[in-house]
Amino acid sequence: MTLDQVRALADAIRSEVGKAVVGQQQTVDHLLIALFAGGHVLLEGPPGTAKTLLAQSFATALGLDFGRIQFTPDLMPGDILGSNLFNFQTSTFTLTRGPIFHELLLADEINRTPPKTQAALLEAMQERRVTLDGQAHALSDRFMVVATQNPIESQGVYPLPEAQLDRFLFKVLVAYPDIDEERRIVAQHGDARAGAKAMELGVGAVADRDVLAGAVAAVAGVKLAEGVVDYIVRLVRASRESVDLVAGASPRAAVLLGGAARARAALEGRDYVVPDDVKALAPAVLRHRMILSPAAEIEGRQAETIVADLIARTESPR
Secondary structure, three states, X not given: OOHHHHHHHHHHHHHHHHOOOOOOHHHHHHHHXXXXXXXXXXXXXXXXXXXXXXXXXXHHHHOOOEEEEEOOOOOOHHHHHXXXXXXXXXXXXXXXXXXXXXXXXXXEXXXXXXXXXXXXXXXXXXXXXXXXXXXXXXXXXXXXXXXXXXXXXXOOOOOOOHHHHOOOOEEEEOOOOOHHHHHHHHHHHOOOOOOOOOHHHOOOOOOOHHHHHHHXXXXXXXXXXXXXXXXXXXXXXXXXXXXXXXXXXXXXXXXXXXXXXXXXXXXXXXXXXXXXXXXXXXXXXXXXXXXXXXXXXXXXXXXXXXXXXXXXXOOOOO
């Protein structure tokens, strides 16, 4: 697949998702970049901002098998992974697969379940496989997690462990629509029942697994020059040296940022990465990998401003 075909595919996916979801173009672009870079996405936004509908529509447009897990305090790891059940007729154990075996998995309100259950996703997100009773089971090459969480509520929620957060390529902040978009939402969905599925809103598949595999291969061929690699490493290392942070981004963040920059370049029609690709994606890659120092919290510092300062202070290649 050529990069022109990758751009055309991305435009087709945006168009299909737009049949159900009004606005949210930047969020859709982050989902596309994560898809082509092989990453996972954490969506954080208030209720009613179409996070679930967006994930459904995205999976439908891609032609992927969609699964959803509603995370609750009593959810157990087996509810996600599945289990081996004994069949008394055959005297053998049979694997009952959990929802994690879908290709695009929506982890809805992921911070409402304890860390023990959240940890069930770690192996799947990193290695695209799960281990049950000592036996490894492969997941799809296209396996992708889109998780959501509500930033408003603080009761009945469990902060995601750093190891879990580090598995997400992006943390995307989903905001309320502007007034024109909200008018369009009411006009488009005002007579539809709540919770309508993407297929009911006219979203169709414009891709399949083979097409997506070709797009991923094309993105992997985008050039990442030595100067840009050095810039990514210096930017990520600067987060670990900031006095405002107790902990900064890991080497995994640098690797993921490089892959995401390749995908963004491909969506722009370029076969090479420029520093602006890195700057545009750095906030979504770094914001959830930072632990602010007590002094920074007292001063009211925010991760967004710290990332902006890091970008401003780190010299980019010309």
